[in-house]
Amino acid sequence: MKMKMKMKRVISVILCAVMIFSCTASAATAAKEENLPSFEWDGHPVIFIQGYSGPILIRDRGLETEEQVWGIKPGDLFKKLIPNLYGILSSISKYADGDTAPFVEQFREVSAELIDDISMLPDGSSKYNIVSFPSTVEEASITYIKDELNGDGMPFFQDDFIDTMAKTVPEEYIYVFNTDWRRSQIDNSAHLAEFIDSVLAKTGADKVDIFSMSHGGQLTATYLYYYGTEGKVDNAVLNSPATGGTTLVTELLGADPINFNLEELLRFACVMLNIELDLRWLGRLLPQEFLNSLVKTAFNEVLLPHAIYFGSVWDFMDIETYTALRDVYLDPVENAEIIEKADKMHYECMANMGEGLRRAQQAGVSINIISNYGTQLGTGKKIDSDFIINTTHTCGANASVYGETLGKDYVQKNTVCKDASHDHIAPTGTVDASCCYLPENTWFVYEQYHTQTWFDPYTRCLILELLLTDNITDVHSDGRYPQFELSQNPLDGVYVRFTDSKTGEYSQQSSEMLIKSLTDSYSLNILSVKINGVEQNIGENLTVCRAGEITVPCVIPEGTDRLKVEIRYERKNDLLSDPFTRTIYFEYKD
Ligand SMILES: [Zn+2]
Numbered sequence: 001m002k003m004k005m006k007m008k009r010v011i012s013v014i015l016c017a018v019m020i021f022s023c024t025a026s027a028a029t030a031a032k033e034e035n036l037p038s039f040e041w042d043g044h045p046v047i048f049i050q051g052y053s054g055p056i057l058i059r060d061r062g063l064e065t066e067e068q069v070w071g072i073k074p075g076d077l078f079k080k081l082i083p084n085l086y087g088i089l090s091s092i093s094k095y096a097d098g099d100t101a102p103f104v105e106q107f108r109e110v111s112a113e114l115i116d117d118i119s120m121l122p123d124g125s126s127k128y129n130i131v132s133f134p135s136t137v138e139e140a141s142i143t144y145i146k147d148e149l150n151g152d153g154m155p156f157f158q159d160d161f162i163d164t165m166a167k168t169v170p171e172e173y174i175y176v177f178n179t180d181w182r183r184s185q186i187d188n189s190a191h192l193a194e195f196i197d198s199v200l201a202k203t204g205a206d207k208v209d210i211f212s213m214s215h216g217g218q219l220t221a222t223y224l225y226y227y228g229t230e231g232k233v234d235n236a237v238l239n240s241p242a243t244g245g246t247t248l249v250t251e252l253l254g255a256d257p258i259n260f261n262l263e264e265l266l267r268f269a270c271v272m273l274n275i276e277l278d279l280r281w282l283g284r285l286l287p288q289e290f291l292n293s294l295v296k297t298a299f300n301e302v303l304l305p306h307a308i309y310f311g312s313v314w315d316f317m318d319i320e321t322y323t324a325l326r327d328v329y330l331d332p333v334e335n336a337e338i339i340e341k342a343d344k345m346h347y348e349c350m351a352n353m354g355e356g357l358r359r360a361q362q363a364g365v366s367i368n369i370i371s372n373y374g375t376q377l378g379t380g381k382k383i384d385s386d387f388i389i390n391t392t393h394t395c396g397a398n399a400s401v402y403g404e405t406l407g408k409d410y411v412q413k414n415t416v417c418k419d420a421s422h423d424h425i426a427p428t429g430t431v432d433a434s435c436c437y438l439p440e441n442t443w444f445v446y447e448q449y450h451t452q453t454w455f456d457p458y459t460r461c462l463i464l465e466l467l468l469t470d471n472i473t474d475v476h477s478d479g480r481y482p483q484f485e486l487s488q489n490p491l492d493g494v495y496v497r498f499t500d501s502k503t504g505e506y507s508q509q510s511s512e513m514l515i516k517s518l519t520d521s522y523s524l525n526i527l528s529v530k531i532n533g534v535e536q537n538i539g540e541n542l543t544v545c546r547a548g549e550i551t552v553p554c555v556i557p558e559g560t561d562r563l564k565v566e567i568r569y570e571r572k573n574d575l576l577s578d579p580f581t582r583t584i585y586f587e588y589k590d
Pocket residue numbers: 417418419422424434439440
C-alpha cells in the first residue's frame with residue numbers, strides 16, 4: 001500500500017515536471033541584443049566544436065537506405081516515449097515493489113533501435129556505415145546550415161551564441177565541426193586537423209579560431225597536443241573542457257550507487273533553458289533515492305554493454321580509473337584496437353597535456369580555458385566541479401574536496417607558474433591555479449554550471465573577447481576579467497563585492513558592499529546579510545529593483561583572511577518562490 005502511494009506520487013511529479021518543461025522550454029529568450037559586443041574582424045574563420053553527442057550521425061549516406069540515426073530532438077524523444085508511456089510507468093511501479101526486470105526489459109525495448117543503430121564493434125569500429133553530418137566544409141558553414149539545411153546541424157542551444165559571433169565574423173566564415181563522437185579523440189583530432197586544412201584552403205585564411213566546449217574542448221586540447229605547432233590556429237577557447245575526463249562517467253558506469261541531487265539537477269536544467277523558475281520544491285518532492293536507483297539500473301543493465309566499445313567513453317576516464325577499468329572490461333586480444341588508442345590517449349596525451357598545450361602556446365596559439373568551480377559533481381561525489389566535469393580535469397588545477405578548503409596552511413604549488421608574486425588561489429580557498437596546464441590563461445567562474453555560458457553575461461563577454469580579439473593576453477592583463485569571478489546568470493540572483501576592492505577581495509577598511517541584482521524579471525527584497533555568520537545592520541525593507549544595485553554598510557571582523565558572505569533574499573511577486581541564499585567568499589588584500 002505504501003509503495004502504491006509512493007508510485008502515485010512519482011507518476012504525478014514526473015508528469016508535472018514534463019508539463020512544466022514542455023510549456024516553458026519555448027519561453028527561453030535570447031540574451032539582450034544591446035548587451036552583445038561586436039569587434040573588428042581579423043579575417044580568421046571560426047570553428048565551433050560542440051559537446052558530447054552533439055553532432056548528427058547518418059547511416060549509409062548517399063545510398064537508398066540513408067537514415068539519420070542520431071540527433072537529439074526533444075520532440076522525437078517524446079514521440080518515442082509516449083506510445084510506451086503506460087509500459088514505462090507500470091514497469092517503474094513494479095520496480096518500486098522490488099521487481100527490477102520489467103523496467104530493464106522496457107528500457108531495453110525503448111532504446112534497442114537507437115542503441116543498435118549507433119553500436120560499435122569490439123574492435124572500436126562502427127557496426128554500420130556511419131558519418132557525422134554536416135560533413136564537408138561546404139555543408140558545415142553556418143550560412144549553408146541556415147539556408148540549405150533549415151538549421152539542422154546547428155549546435156544544440158547555441159543559436160544565440162553563433163548570432164553574436166556573426167556580428168563580428170561573416171556567417172560564411174563560421175563553421176561547425178562535426179565528428180563521429182563515438183570514436184577516440186585520437187581519431188577525432190586527426191579528423192579535425194583535416195577539417196582545419198579544408199577551411200584554410202576554402203577561405204584562403206592563414207589561421208582559424210576555435211571555440212569548443214566540453215567533449216569538444218577535450219578534442220581541441222588533443223588536437224593542440226598533436227598538431228598545435230603547425231601554426232594553423234590563432235585563438236582557441238576551451239569552455240568547460242573535459243580535458244582530463246570526468247568522474248561522472250565512471251560513476252554512472254561503475255558499481256557504486258549514485259546520488260544525483262535533484263534540486264541541483266532541476267536548477268541546472270533551468271539555467272540551461274534560461275528560465276527563472278524556482279523548482280526547488282519539486283526536487284524536494286521527488287523520491288531521490290528511488291530515481292537514482294532507476295538511472296543506475298538503466299545504465300548498468302542496458303547502456304554499459306554497448307558503451308564499453310565507444311572510444312570516447314574511455315577518453316572520459318582519468319588515467320587511474322582508465323587503467324583499473326580497462327583491465328576489468330576490455331580483452332587484450334578482442335579489444336586490442338580500442339586499447340591501443342585509449343592507451344595512447346591516456347598515457348601519452350592526457351598524462352602530458354600541460355606540456356603539450358604549452359608547446360602549442362609557445363608556437364603561437366593563444367589558448368584560453370574557462371573552468372568552473374564551486375558545485376558538487378552531479379552524482380553526489382564530493383568533487384569540486386561544474387556539476388558535470390571535475391574542476392581539476394578541465395584545466396589541471398589543484399582543487400580541494402568539495403565542501404572543504406585546501407587548508408589554512410596550504411602553500412600555492414607553483415609547479416607551472418613559478419612566479420611567487422602571483423596569487424592563483426581562489427577566494428574560496430578551494431582552488432590552486434598555479435599548477436594548471438596554463439596558469440595565466442585559465443579563468444574560473446564560481447558556481448557556473450557546465451558550458452552554460454550563454455546566459456551568463458560575464459563569461460559570454462569574456463569568451464567572445466578571447467576568441468575574436470587579441471585584447472586579453474592573460475588573467476593579469478584586464479581588470480574586467482580577473483582569474484576568479486562569480487557566475488552572473490539571472491538565476492544566481494545577486495552579485496556582490498566590496499565597494500573599495502576588486503571582485504572576491506576585501507581589506508580591513510572595507511565598510512560598504514555593493515549588491516547588484518542579476519535578474520530583470522523580478523525586484524529583490526534583501527532579507528539579511530551575514531559576514532562570517534554575523535548579521536549586518538542593513539536596515540529594513542531593502543529592495544533592489546530589476547537589474548539594479550544598492551550599497552549596504554558592513555563591519556569587517558578583525559584578524560580574518562577569508563570572509564563568507566551570505567545574502568538572503570526573496571523575489572518580489574513570485575508566488576512559488578521561497579527565499580534564496582547566495583553564499584560568496586572573499587579573501588583579504590592589503
Ligand atoms: Zn602565475
